[in-house]
Amino acid sequence: MSTVLLPPRHYLNDGYGVRSWLLTRDHKRIALLYLAGVTFFFFIGGAMAVLIRLELATPPGDLVTDETYNKLFTMHGVMMVFFFLIPVIPSVLGNFLVPIMIGAKDLAFPKINLLSWYIYVVGGLFTLYALISGGLDTGWTFYTPFSTVASTTNVIPAALGIFITGFSSILTGLNFIVTIHRMRAPGMTWFRMPLFLWSTYATSLINVLGTPVIAITILLVAAERVFHFGFFNPAVGGDPVLFQHLFWFYSHPAVYIMVLPAMGVVSELVAAGCRKPVFGYSFVAFASLAIAVLGFLVWGHHMFVAGESVYSALIFSILSFLVAIPSAVKVFNWTATMYQGAVSWETPMLYAYGFIGLFTIGGLTGLFLAAIGVDVHVTDTYFIIAHFHYIMVGGTIMGYLGGLHYWWPKMSGRLYNEGLAKLSAGIIFIGFNLTFFPQFVVGYLGMPRRYHAYPPEFQVLNVLSSAGASILGVGYLIPMVYLMWSLRYGRLAGSNPWGAVGLEWTTSSPPPTENFTETPRVTWDAYEYPASVETDVA
Amino acid sequence: MPTNHILPTRVYYTIFAILMLCTFATVLIAFFDLGPLNAIAALTIAVFKAVLVVLFFMHVRYSTRLTWAVVAGGVFWLGILLALTLSDYLTRSWQTFG
Numbered sequence: 001m002s003t004v005l006l007p008p009r010h011y012l013n014d015g016y017g018v019r020s021w022l023l024t025r026d027h028k029r030i031a032l033l034y035l036a037g038v039t040f041f042f043f044i045g046g047a048m049a050v051l052i053r054l055e056l057a058t059p060p061g062d063l064v065t066d067e068t069y070n071k072l073f074t075m076h077g078v079m080m081v082f083f084f085l086i087p088v089i090p091s092v093l094g095n096f097l098v099p100i101m102i103g104a105k106d107l108a109f110p111k112i113n114l115l116s117w118y119i120y121v122v123g124g125l126f127t128l129y130a131l132i133s134g135g136l137d138t139g140w141t142f143y144t145p146f147s148t149v150a151s152t153t154n155v156i157p158a159a160l161g162i163f164i165t166g167f168s169s170i171l172t173g174l175n176f177i178v179t180i181h182r183m184r185a186p187g188m189t190w191f192r193m194p195l196f197l198w199s200t201y202a203t204s205l206i207n208v209l210g211t212p213v214i215a216i217t218i219l220l221v222a223a224e225r226v227f228h229f230g231f232f233n234p235a236v237g238g239d240p241v242l243f244q245h246l247f248w249f250y251s252h253p254a255v256y257i258m259v260l261p262a263m264g265v266v267s268e269l270v271a272a273g274c275r276k277p278v279f280g281y282s283f284v285a286f287a288s289l290a291i292a293v294l295g296f297l298v299w300g301h302h303m304f305v306a307g308e309s310v311y312s313a314l315i316f317s318i319l320s321f322l323v324a325i326p327s328a329v330k331v332f333n334w335t336a337t338m339y340q341g342a343v344s345w346e347t348p349m350l351y352a353y354g355f356i357g358l359f360t361i362g363g364l365t366g367l368f369l370a371a372i373g374v375d376v377h378v379t380d381t382y383f384i385i386a387h388f389h390y391i392m393v394g395g396t397i398m399g400y401l402g403g404l405h406y407w408w409p410k411m412s413g414r415l416y417n418e419g420l421a422k423l424s425a426g427i428i429f430i431g432f433n434l435t436f437f438p439q440f441v442v443g444y445l446g447m448p449r450r451y452h453a454y455p456p457e458f459q460v461l462n463v464l465s466s467a468g469a470s471i472l473g474v475g476y477l478i479p480m481v482y483l484m485w486s487l488r489y490g491r492l493a494g495s496n497p498w499g500a501v502g503l504e505w506t507t508s509s510p511p512p513t514e515n516f517t518e519t520p521r522v523t524w525d526a527y528e529y530p531a532s533v534e535t536d537v538a
Numbered sequence: 539m540p541t542n543h544i545l546p547t548r549v550y551y552t553i554f555a556i557l558m559l560c561t562f563a564t565v566l567i568a569f570f571d572l573g574p575l576n577a578i579a580a581l582t583i584a585v586f587k588a589v590l591v592v593l594f595f596m597h598v599r600y601s602t603r604l605t606w607a608v609v610a611g612g613v614f615w616l617g618i619l620l621a622l623t624l625s626d627y628l629t630r631s632w633q634t635f636g
Contacts, residue, residue, distance in 0.1 A: 209615045245623045296618055300626065312626035 004494040006413055007508040014513045025110035026513055031095035032411070033117050038088045039480075041124060044131075045079035046473065048072050053435075053469040056462045061452035069452035070137035071153065077140030079131075082162050083124050085396050086254060089261035090172055090207075091120070093403045094200050096411060098176055100504045100511060101194050103185025103520040108178040109171075116171040123165030130158035139450065141251070144232035144243040148224040155225055159218045166215045169257075173207030176200055185503070187522035191285070194502055194526050195271075195278060198285040199264030202292035206253045206260075210296070214250035217243065241307050248299035256295040258392050259359070260288055262399025263330055266352050269402050270334045272500040273349035274341030277527035280333045287326035294323045304372050305379045313372055320370035327363050331356060346498075347421040351402025354429045358394025362387060365440065380450075383443030386436045394432055401428070401479065408483060409497045413510040414490030420482045428475035434468025501528055543600035553594045560587050 011028045014020070021029060051072050055063040064072065095113065099106050107113050130136050136158045138147040147155050180201050184193070220231045221243070230236035232243040271278050278284055300308055300316030308316075334356055343349070365387040368374045378384060409415055438461040443449075447458050454462065496505040501524075507516050560583050567579050593599040598609055 209612065213619065241626070242623075245626065246619075249619050249623075296615065297622065300622065303626075309626045309629040309632065311629040311632055312622075315622070315625055 004492040006492060007510070007512065009512055010413065010508060010510040011513045012413070012510050023114070025106070025114055027095050027099050027107050027110065027113060028411070028511065028513075030113050030117055031092050034087065034091040034095060034120070037117070037120060037124065038084050038092060041079050041083035042088075042476075044128075045076050045084060046476065048076035048079065049469065050473060052076060053466040055452050056454070057466045059454050059456045059459050059462075064452065066452050067137065068135075070139075070450070071135035073450060074136045074139050075131050078127060078136065078158060078162070081140055081254070081392075082165055083120075083127065085258045085392055086169060087120060087165075087172075088258075089265065089396065089400050089403065090176070090200060090203055090257075091116075091168075093196075093265065093400070093407065094172075094176060094261065097407065097504060098179055098197065098200060099183070100507065100515050101197055101502065102180065102183060102188050103503050103516065103522065104179065104183040105514045105516075107175045108183055109175050112171050113175055116168045116175070119171070120165055120168040123161045123163075123168065125161070126164060127158050127161030130154035130161060133157070141247060142218070142221055142243075143247075144221065144224070144240045145234065145238070148221055148231075149233050149235070156222055159222050163215050163218045163222075166211045166218075169207045169211045173204035173211075176204040177208065185520050185522055188503075189522075191282065192522055192525050194264075195267035195281065195284055195288075196261075196264035199260045199267070199288045202288040203257050203260045205289075206257050206292050206295065210250040210253045210257075213246060214254075217246040217250070220246075241303065244303050244306055245299070248302045249296070252299040252302065253292070253295040255388070255391060256291050258396040259399075260291060262355060262396045262403075263288065265399040265403035265406075266334060266355050267330075268502070269348045269352040269406055270337050271527040271529075272406070272498050273344040273346070273352060274338050275499075275529045276337055276341045277525070277529065278333060279336035279339075280329070281526065283329050284333050287329040290326040291323065294319070294326065298323060298370075301370055301375065304375050317370055317372050321367065324363065324367055324370075327359075331360055331363075345422075347416075347418060347425055348402045348406035348498075350422060350425040350429075351398050351405065354425065354432075355395060355398040355402065358390050358398060358429075358432065362390030362394055365390065378443055380448055381443035382439040382447050382449055385449050386439035386443060389436045389439075394436070398428075401425070404479075404483075406498070407504070408486070409493030410504055410509045410511070412487055412490070413493055413508075414486045415493050415497060416486040416490055417482045420478060424475050424478035424482075427471060427478065431468050431471030431473075431475050435465050435472050436468070438462070438464045438468075502526070543597060545594070545597075545600075549594060553590050556590060557587055 011026055014026075015024075021033065024030060024033075051064065052069070055061065055069060055072075061069065095107075131154075134154055136151075136155060137153045138151050138155060142155070142159065180193075180197060220229075223229050224231050224233060224238070228236065230238040232238040232240050234240060267278050267284060298316060298320040300312055301320045304313050304317075334352075365383070369378070369384070369387060405416070405421060442458050442461040442465075445458070447454055493509045495508050497509075498505070503516075503520055503522070504511075506520065564580055564583050567576075567583075572579055592609060598605055
């Protein structure tokens, strides 16, 4: 074991002023700018969730009015979906890791990368303005004709904010696609790439192909609201179901924009945590692409009770079941990787275990919803809320936190407090399940979503859920504290504290601005773990 | 195939003139009731205009096969959107049993 020192020159000490950050073209610094942004919006969305769960602790609507409650769940959804869940892993971990993992000095378009961040911030400020100046009450789904005709709240500023932020997604996706195609180091073939890159690539394809559709759809909403066109308003010849087709054509694949990168993270965590190659590498890689493609064919399952034709519903139902195949390939392959592996119990692996369990529950309940008969029964109930939170929170956030803990030593050069990290991972897992599992039950029993009052017989399950949310909130705050603390006081990490393989672990922690002192030549496959890899933790 | 193809400006002016003519044609046709052909006529002209923009203004005609593949991918995805949406609209009036 050798003495560990910080490298004399790295991306964090390459300029200290505000300008050096706000005008940076270094993908690693831009990743940290995004980290600040997504964390800010996560806590705003989280504050809304706290108020929602406080209101639902008692059956009558006694904390906020029904109008305020409508605004709370709308802004919770808008902030979390568009400004946290969709950008979080690609923009933070993807930005930091994509060039390093392929052995490049930066993304293909560094200036466009910085532009993406500014666009994200401007879009976020528009939406924040909508929130502060009176809020929005349409639900994050902006369903018409309510959003175009009836709502008296800030539809236009919020819609504009989402429209603007969409360009950030498109540009980031484009940057990743071009970078992965054109800038791989010598010897880094497609099938030597880490699986995180395959999932990031698949996500980028969805971003580029799907995001323009939601952008145009939101513009149509704005146009109908301002100029009273008849796109969606049946009173003037429009069709509200047309809005739902256009909205869900993007917004269902958006679920995979959220969860595919988390799956990529979990592949990295499982390989490193088990000291083994991922079982069935090419199946896991192609499963990412299959999910990206199939994800575009299933949106109609959101509309089974919305007036969609029965025959169309039948097609969408069958197609929805198909998504289970590549999803299951991944889960089975991770499990097979762990089989007879030297399984680790360090913090990143705890999140990986959490992801696999919670994603499995979320995915299997998704099969319930692909079945038209069950879906009709539970549509717009808390069963749906529980299902998509298991995927989007249990999946995406567990993957994100696992990845953040795994690569934090690389990003900061320092180690965090492992005991506190394990504790918070446990708290988050328990808090998450206590929050959302009762919602499956209360939803199945018939409690509808989006109401601030409910019959007293549902109170026990709602109190359990609110109690879980408070535990979950504490679990999210603890990493904030020890990660910040580690920036100054954490032990030095060294270049490869996990003893992992992959190009990112061959450069210093933190890496130099140009990532590698010389361009690496790759002569090995992904996850080629020797019998034992020496770590260099101090 | 060259990727930095430079076109003479008269090509752009010609395409622009054709686009304007097509716009004029769209407005003109709107004054005649063609029955079920109303939408078809307007959409045909619109698609023709879009193809001109993609081929000449966006230089796809002179681009690599990879660029063609990207364009084809975009069109295919638009096809998915239209086909599955129409699977709803075209079958709403079909008889159901039970």
